[in-house]
Amino acid sequence: MMSEKLAEQFDSDKVAAFNAGLLHDISGIIPNSKRISFAEDLGITILPEERMFPMIIHQKISRVIANEVFNIDNQQILSAIECHTTLKGDSTKFDNIVFVADKIEWDQKGTPPYLNNILKSIDLSIYHASYAYIKLLINQKDNLKVVHPWLLDAYNDLTNKVN
Ligand SMILES: [Fe+2]
Numbered sequence: 001m002m003s004e005k006l007a008e009q010f011d012s013d014k015v016a017a018f019n020a021g022l023l024h025d026i027s028g029i030i031p032n033s034k035r036i037s038f039a040e041d042l043g044i045t046i047l048p049e050e051r052m053f054p055m056i057i058h059q060k061i062s063r064v065i066a067n068e069v070f071n072i073d074n075q076q077i078l079s080a081i082e083c084h085t086t087l088k089g090d091s092t093k094f095d096n097i098v099f100v101a102d103k104i105e106w107d108q109k110g111t112p113p114y115l116n117n118i119l120k121s122i123d124l125s126i127y128h129a130s131y132a133y134i135k136l137l138i139n140q141k142d143n144l145k146v147v148h149p150w151l152l153d154a155y156n157d158l159t160n161k162v163n
Helices: 002-009 014-023 032-041 048-052 054-068 075-082 093-104 115-122 126-139 149-162
Strands: none
């Protein structure tokens, strides 16, 4: 699993990375059309951007399922699951490992168009790899359905970290 490989490369907890990798998309069991009402029932804070584009709420729902159904209480795993799609400001190394793994091992056919940007940066640090990906998104943000505020926070935070 990619999250495990990156955890090894960046000297982090491999077992935690494996568990985060297994559970990050567990909320895929909830159909997109039911995600907002499900999240409301769980008491999750729903941002306007998430109402407009409910796919993004899956990261927060996965965190709750990992915690309440799979009894994961390791905060590093829960945090990484919760931000694996958008990242966030003040992210940990482990958050970045799970985030980048999710982008490298994407859920569509073929090779991600941004893969080279990530791979060119990853030798510098895992933060550079996240930054390379997010910078591409921000540069074409007019084409995005929504810009999640956590993504913007991550961009600002990483801009400081890598420069
Ligand atoms: Fe996901």
